[in-house]
Amino acid sequence: xxxxxxxxxxxxxxxxxxxxxxxxxxxxxxxxxxxxxxxxxxxxxxxxxxxxxxxxxxxxxxxxxxxxxxxxxxxxxxxxxxxxxxxxxxxxxxxxxxxxxxxxxxxxxxxxxxxxxxxxxxxxxxxxxxxxxxxxxxxxxxxxxxxxxxxxxxxxxxxxxxxxxxxxxxxxxxxxxxxxxxxxxxxxxxxxxxxxxxxxxxxxxxxxxxxxxxxxxxxxxxxxxxxxxxxxxxxxxxxxxxxxxxxxxxxxxxxxxxxxxxxxxxxxxxxxxxxxxxxxxxxxxxxxxxxxxxxxxxxxxxxxxxxxxxxxxxxxxxxxxxxxxxxxxxxxxxxxxxxxxxxxxxxxxxxxxxxxxxxxxxxxxxxxxxxxxxxxxxxxxxxxxxxxxxxxxxxxxxxxxxxxxxxxxxxxxxxxxxxxxxxxxxxxxxxxxxxxxxxxxxx
Amino acid sequence: xxxxxxxxxxxxxxxxxxxxxxxxxxxxxxxxxxxxxxxxxxxxxxxxxxxxxxxxxxxxxxxxxxxxxxxxxxxxxxxxxxxxxxxxxxxxxxxxxxxxxxxxxxxxxxxxxxxxxxxxxxxxxxxxxxxxxxxxxxxxxxxxxxxxxxxxxxxxxxxxxxxxxxxxxxxxxxxxxxxxxxxxxxxxxxxxxxxxxxxxxxxxxxxxxxxxxxxxxxxxxxxxxxxxxxxxxxxxxxxxxxxxxxxxxxxxxxxxxxxxxxxxxxxxxxxxxxxxxxxxxxxxxxxxxxxxxxxxxxxxxxxxxxxxxxxxxxxxxxxxxxxxxxxxxxxxxxxxxxxxxxxxxxxxxxxxxxxxxxxxxxxxxxxxxxxxxxxxxxxxxxxxxxxxxxxxxxxxxxxxxxxxxxxxxxxxxxxxxxxxxxxxxxxxxxxxxxxxxxxxxxxxxxxxxxxxxxxxxxxxxxxxxxxxxx
Numbered sequence: 001x002x003x004x005x006x007x008x009x010x011x012x013x014x015x016x017x018x019x020x021x022x023x024x025x026x027x028x029x030x031x032x033x034x035x036x037x038x039x040x041x042x043x044x045x046x047x048x049x050x051x052x053x054x055x056x057x058x059x060x061x062x063x064x065x066x067x068x069x070x071x072x073x074x075x076x077x078x079x080x081x082x083x084x085x086x087x088x089x090x091x092x093x094x095x096x097x098x099x100x101x102x103x104x105x106x107x108x109x110x111x112x113x114x115x116x117x118x119x120x121x122x123x124x125x126x127x128x129x130x131x132x133x134x135x136x137x138x139x140x141x142x143x144x145x146x147x148x149x150x151x152x153x154x155x156x157x158x159x160x161x162x163x164x165x166x167x168x169x170x171x172x173x174x175x176x177x178x179x180x181x182x183x184x185x186x187x188x189x190x191x192x193x194x195x196x197x198x199x200x201x202x203x204x205x206x207x208x209x210x211x212x213x214x215x216x217x218x219x220x221x222x223x224x225x226x227x228x229x230x231x232x233x234x235x236x237x238x239x240x241x242x243x244x245x246x247x248x249x250x251x252x253x254x255x256x257x258x259x260x261x262x263x264x265x266x267x268x269x270x271x272x273x274x275x276x277x278x279x280x281x282x283x284x285x286x287x288x289x290x291x292x293x294x295x296x297x298x299x300x301x302x303x304x305x306x307x308x309x310x311x312x313x314x315x316x317x318x319x320x321x322x323x324x325x326x327x328x329x330x331x332x333x334x335x336x337x338x339x340x341x342x343x344x345x346x347x348x349x350x351x352x353x354x355x356x357x358x359x360x361x362x363x364x365x366x367x368x369x370x371x372x373x374x375x376x377x378x379x380x381x382x383x384x385x386x387x388x389x390x391x392x393x394x395x396x397x398x399x400x401x402x403x404x405x406x407x408x409x410x411x412x413x414x415x416x417x418x419x420x421x422x423x424x425x426x427x428x429x430x431x432x433x434x435x436x437x438x439x440x441x442x443x
Numbered sequence: 444x445x446x447x448x449x450x451x452x453x454x455x456x457x458x459x460x461x462x463x464x465x466x467x468x469x470x471x472x473x474x475x476x477x478x479x480x481x482x483x484x485x486x487x488x489x490x491x492x493x494x495x496x497x498x499x500x501x502x503x504x505x506x507x508x509x510x511x512x513x514x515x516x517x518x519x520x521x522x523x524x525x526x527x528x529x530x531x532x533x534x535x536x537x538x539x540x541x542x543x544x545x546x547x548x549x550x551x552x553x554x555x556x557x558x559x560x561x562x563x564x565x566x567x568x569x570x571x572x573x574x575x576x577x578x579x580x581x582x583x584x585x586x587x588x589x590x591x592x593x594x595x596x597x598x599x600x601x602x603x604x605x606x607x608x609x610x611x612x613x614x615x616x617x618x619x620x621x622x623x624x625x626x627x628x629x630x631x632x633x634x635x636x637x638x639x640x641x642x643x644x645x646x647x648x649x650x651x652x653x654x655x656x657x658x659x660x661x662x663x664x665x666x667x668x669x670x671x672x673x674x675x676x677x678x679x680x681x682x683x684x685x686x687x688x689x690x691x692x693x694x695x696x697x698x699x700x701x702x703x704x705x706x707x708x709x710x711x712x713x714x715x716x717x718x719x720x721x722x723x724x725x726x727x728x729x730x731x732x733x734x735x736x737x738x739x740x741x742x743x744x745x746x747x748x749x750x751x752x753x754x755x756x757x758x759x760x761x762x763x764x765x766x767x768x769x770x771x772x773x774x775x776x777x778x779x780x781x782x783x784x785x786x787x788x789x790x791x792x793x794x795x796x797x798x799x800x801x802x803x804x805x806x807x808x809x810x811x812x813x814x815x816x817x818x819x820x821x822x823x824x825x826x827x828x829x830x831x832x833x834x835x836x837x838x839x840x841x842x843x844x845x846x847x848x849x850x851x852x853x854x855x856x857x858x859x860x861x862x863x864x865x866x867x868x869x870x871x872x873x874x875x876x877x878x879x880x881x882x883x884x885x886x887x888x889x890x891x892x893x894x895x896x897x898x899x900x901x902x903x904x905x906x907x908x909x910x911x912x913x
Contacts, residue, residue, distance in 0.1 A: 031515035037796035095793040
């Protein structure tokens with residue numbers, strides 16, 4: 001797939017957060033692994049990658065075997081090795097924490113194995129078994145659908161992925177910070193899934209019951225892996241100013257659309273991982289000041305601790321209990337002047353109260369809202385018989401099956417927005433559920 | 444103020460006349476190839492050096508060494524196909540003289556290997572003694588190359604040759620004659636006895652072990668590669684220490700073999716040295732560790748040994764030399780009623796479960812992961828645990844929603860279900876779990892017996908008694 005996203009300036013500004021391990025360093029690190037039985041790292045991984053096994057294989061010079069061990073559990077092992085918050089997953093569970101030692105660098109070892117795999121042709125072993133006639137459609141080309149499609153293809157089912165955008169990969173391609181995962185690395189992973197025989201249809205946004213009816217007619221099962229929709233607006237005066245750009249649009253802009261411009265003083269609103277990604281990206285793109293405004297305190301932020309620590313170290317200024325109330329354009333022309341905020345207090349009931357008369361302004365010429373994505377309610381409602389709860393698709397967690405037995409679902413539209421590895425786990429579980437349902441139907 | 448204690452005396456007197464300021468000698472090998480090296484070694488603190496074997500100069504091949512690494516640790520074992528000295532005899536002799544002149548209180552022992560002719564041995568013995576050597580070491584151990592020419596281990600594998608050539612050397616020698624033994628033989632005592640019958644004043648053991656260290660999996664050529672071919676070499680380094688310790692013990696425990704012994708084989712630090720001394724050796728020889736790290740390691744060896752001796756109250760080497768020899772017995776004398784069992788100290792357990800899988804697959808299935816689940820109807824097998832874990836759904840914790848403990852600053856306790864339990868009724872006290880446990884002191888083997896000691900010999904003697912009575 002395309003390499004036109006490889007912008008040297010982008011590379012210079014976004015050096016990798018966790019650069020690859022040198023081959024011998026990987027062996028040294030792999031040899032530290034204790035090879036725990038029924039290992040806690042494996043249990044902590046949503047896709048249950050057999051971590052000690054893939055690490056042992058690196059130590060033994062069997063790097064292809066290591067990569068296939070990873071891919072056996074997680075077809076997106078390469079992107080997960082880069083974007084997973086390993087300190088709360090595999091590495092957080094490493095027994096070395098209780099032994100006064102650094103945990104094994106599982107993420108970097110996984111990347112080492114996956115880089116080797118992609119550098120050597122990215123060939124998966126041919127799967128034996130009959131081709132199946134039942135067809136599956138996956139809606140959305142993000143991690144959940146990719147994992148679902150790859151698993152079903154390997155079991156002989158024809159799979160088509162429908163994607164509204166022109167590039168596959170979902171947030172892996174468009175929404176993950178550049179210093180974690182580059183679009184080219186996401187796309188080569190999608191290419192590997194395609195090489196299994198998965199069909200992709202781009203620019204085919206499915207909307208409306210008629211479109212779904214047509215798909216239902218052609219396919220036996222539909223997997224819904226559509227993720228989430230547009231980011232929430234701030235809904236305050238001035239939020240329609242052109243210098244107010246939501247975090248995902250901002251990230252996508254510099255990653256895949258070549259937009260390397262950024263304000264001199266940037267205010268990011270929100271304290272989730274995407275807010276942190278946007279704030280750190282703004283610094284890398286050349287912003288002199290980056291302010292992060294959050295209406296609650298550090299204990300309530302949804303960003304992982306390490307993300308926060310890194311952002312702080314890089315110079316992002318955090319403003320807690322600060323709520324934006326208006327965005328002011330500059331008097332001179334078409335730029336921004338500031339974002340007006342109020343102080344917020346938590347009252348006895350735990351709800352937030354604005355402190356009267358506490359208004360102040362944070363000078364900025366760009367505002368990046370990062371307060372979450374809306375669910376794709378319109379689409380989800382058009383899927384017949386899909387039950388939602390709190391705007392999330394309800395599924396049987398073991399099988400991924402929805403309230404409509406022909407619909408399965410996984411990823412952000414089910415879990416409300418978690419990690420890539422969660423979407424992959426959902427997609428794979430759903431694939432097994434689909435295979436079981438289709439095989440059961442034939443017995 | 445604390446009392447000041449005198450430093451222990453590390454000096455040794457080997458076979459009566461060979462004095463050395465400490466028991467650490469360099470073995471006959473590349474580190475003792477020339478006088479310049481030996482001088483630097485003595486400056487670094489080595490007490491003695493056995494000169495790289497002197498004889499008719501040979502021609503060597505390239506390459507000569509290969510090694511075995513273990514889990515990232517380099518040179519756990521080293522293999523060589525180098526022959527004896529390739530330097531002219533007169534140069535070696537002159538340098539021995541120079542070294543002895545400058546280091547009169549260090550031990551210089553000449554390792555010798557010549558044709559199996561009486562005259563040849565008489566000549567070489569006279570030459571090196573005239574040069575000033577404090578002792579002689581007859582190289583009857585080298586297992587590669589020289590053995591094809593009727594020397595080295597070709598002599599050391601035949602008791603009659605060993606006895607004969609030892610006696611030839613003794614006919615001329617004024618200094619102690621040590622015989623260096625090959626381990627490439629069924630029972631090292633047969634050669635040790637022959638050397639003793641031939642009049643040897645001491646022994647050195649072990650020489651290297653026949654080996655092929657590895658095969659290059661791309662070219663299918665064994666290592667070391669000499670233009671597409673290899674040859675068996677001599678194996679040494681940490682890997683061979685247990686074999687060497689056993690052979691040292693065999694020699695020391697056999698009245699017909701026992702002689703002052705210079706212990707060799709995988710000695711890398713003071714602890715290794717102390718073990719050889721406890722098994723009766725009067726000095727130790729080191730090669731691989733020096734080839735790996737240089738002469739400087741002797742300072743750590745001397746320091747470690749001194750500190751240990753002080754801690755144990757030993758003023759000199761003779762105070763502890765050989766203490767362990769009577770502790771090695773035939774199996775039939777071991778106490779069958781001695782009973783220990785494994786105890787897992789929960790507060791130290793990190794939850795790796797290596798003891799569990801080792802006990803299940805490698806021992807006696809008496810460690811269980813049932814502290815939470817209970818033993819119920821029998822015990823779960825390792826495969827059952829793995830299957831069960833695979834089916835559990837895990838998700839990435841979101842800090843403010845899930846309040847997950849993982850990943851936050853530890854130390855936090857090992858979950859109870861990850862701490863194995865020992866079935867003390869079933870435990871046979873084999874030690875395996877305590878050997879695989881990565882945490883020092885987490886699994887102890889505790890004594891639980893309450894029967895009077897009884898060996899196999901005593902038990903079977905009792906049985907035959909009973910038979911008689913019946």
